[in-house]
Amino acid sequence: MQPFKTVDIAFGRGHLTVGLPEEAEVTVIRKASLPKLADQDGAVRAAFANPVDSAPLAELAKGRGSACILICDITRPVPNRLFLRPMIQTLAEAGIPKDRITVLVATGLHRPNEGAELAELVGDPWVLENVRVENHFAMRDEDHADLGRTATRNTPVRIDRRFLDADLRIATGLVEPHFMAGWSGGRKVVAPGVAGHETIRTFHSARFMEDPLAVQCNLVGNPLHEEQLEIVRMIGEIYALNTVIDEDRDLVHVTFGEIIASHLAAVGFIQDVTRIRLPQRFKTVITSSAGYPLDKTYYQTVKGMVTPLDILEPGGTLIIASECSEGMGSKEFRDAQARLVELGPERFLATLTAKSLAEVDEWQTEMQLKPMRIGRVQLYTSGLDEEERRITAVEVIADLDAAVADSIRRHGDSRVAVIPEGPYVVPVVEAA
Known part of the structure; x- marks a missing residue:
């Protein structure tokens, strides 16, 4: 037939x-149809100026001597080309020297992104020409600082020093369903994104993976999400830019602000669009x-x-x-x-x-x-x-x-x- x-x-x-x-x-x-943004660049800049639970980006950058911006690796179609340059320009205009701004690829335990692939990931040659863009290597113990263990589940916490040592820390990412952590983006770009291998391997042990609450679109009682929240609180001040894209990979929503609050705002926007009831x-x-x-x-x-x-x-x-x-x-x-x-x-x-x-x-x-x-x-x-x-x-x-x-x-x-x-x-x- x-x-x-x-x-x-x-x-x-x-x-x-x-x-x-x-x-x-x-x-x-x-997914339910989402209206496309008529002005994607304007939406990004508006998010910087109207943050969630934080001062605007331009104010956050004043008086800081350095910054580290996390981006997801090549496995995530994050529209980095839309926001990295305006973000870096805002930091530089506020007084942070460009040679003190690092874009760090949050690889987790994935392979590094280099050469043409790195250029594709960043999406803007200007960024590569003006600031350092480097990969995270989870297996290099010497690259990480030991923050102790989480109080709830005793997870060892080791985080890339380049992120910890920056005066201004910013995570960027894509908010989409994640089959273990509930939703990607926000806190997940920090851990496991720039965590050491022991932290990541603990997250992925059977006691987490077999937990019935460690599933997509669920944050309530999700052990991975709860550990990620505890880790970002252990680190301290972190901000995040979270994006939402449609089937055409066009930006349809963006939030900026305090890492936990801005992530939850993006989740609130996308959850009913992505979770389809049958x-x-x-x-x-x-x-x-x-x-x-x-x-x-x-x-x-x-x-x-x-x-x-x-x-x-x-x-x-x-x-x-x-x-x-x-x-x-x-x-x-x-x-x-x-x-x-x-x-x-x-x-x-x-x-x-x-x-x-x-x-x-x-x-x-x-x-x-x-x-x-x-x-x-x-x-x-x-x-x-x-x-x-x-x-x-x-x-x-x-x-x-x-x-x-x-x-x-x-x-x-x-x-x-x-x-x-x-x-x-x-x-x-x-x-x-």
């Missing part, structure tokens, strides 16, 4: 057209890894598998498309995936629960266990070799259209949910 209906989903720098059989009853799940679950769910840059690796693809689980009928089929143009991700993640295949899900999880410090990147493999517990996971990709496909531990498919038709036939249910933007949209089942 030839496809009768088509839906475009994000894939790489473009999209894939998915063909669905004639009998398919299709529910396309998107009256039913589906036996066939088609999603993406949100396209570039999130689908550069299989490591990041796992996020797209976890986010729609609330609407997947137990025993159903989750089909995800991800380019994986850079392959699996880190060597550590590859090793964790190989152990999953070798041991099986139950034995693999058993190896994690006794650890106080997770091994680097094995937490993403742990997160993959969640969709595997619920149903069948199928992956369509163009970027993995034969061995990489084997250690995904899921079923790799060659024909997306055929997989959809087969799922409908196998389950005897023509209802299909399609989530074109992947983990940037959080569908939930709520009875009417």
Whole structure:
């Protein structure tokens, strides 16, 4: 049977057209439409001038001798090109020398962003020409200061000295659903963004990862969020610029101010737009890894598998498309995936629960266990070799259209949910 209906989903720098059989009853799940900002530069400058729970940026900068601005790494499509130059110009006009302003890429435990990739990330040559732009390296113990441990959960707190030692500290980021911390942005750019490896590996240990409240769109009782709040309070004065973008990656909202308050303001703006309520679950769910840059690796693809689980009928089929143009991700993640295949899900999880410090990147493999517990996971990709496909531990498919038709036939249910933007949209089942 030839496809009768088509839906475009994000894939790489473009999209894939998915063909669905004639009998398919299709529910396309998107974020609610947000009005585009007529003047994005004006919106950024207005946020600086009208902050949340702080003085305007120009006033904050007066009398400061140095500044450190955190930006997310290449895995987040943050519109740095829109705000870095006006932010730096404001700091310089207030008297902070440009050679005392550092833009620090908050890599967490990801690889550094360098060369052409760094230029793409920053998005404005002027920034690279006028201030230092450097990467955070979580494994370099000497780069971090020890702040002790959190009082609540005894997390070791080590933070990059370049951020701690700055007179003015600013985090910048994108507010979107995060499958463990509830929402990205704000405090998350600090920890794990510029935290040492022990801090990050504690965050990603099984006692955090298996907590039922450590899920997307939830901040209440979320252990990761609560530890992040405690850490930023231990550090002291921090400000943040938080952005919200639409499906076209255009800026639709921006806040600036005290790090916790400005983040909550951005979450308040986006939460009802991103969290989409549905009256039913589906036996066939088609999603993406949100396209570039999130689908550069299989490591990041796992996020797209976890986010729609609330609407997947137990025993159903989750089909995800991800380019994986850079392959699996880190060597550590590859090793964790190989152990999953070798041991099986139950034995693999058993190896994690006794650890106080997770091994680097094995937490993403742990997160993959969640969709595997619920149903069948199928992956369509163009970027993995034969061995990489084997250690995904899921079923790799060659024909997306055929997989959809087969799922409908196998389950005897023509209802299909399609989530074109992947983990940037959080569908939930709520009875009417």
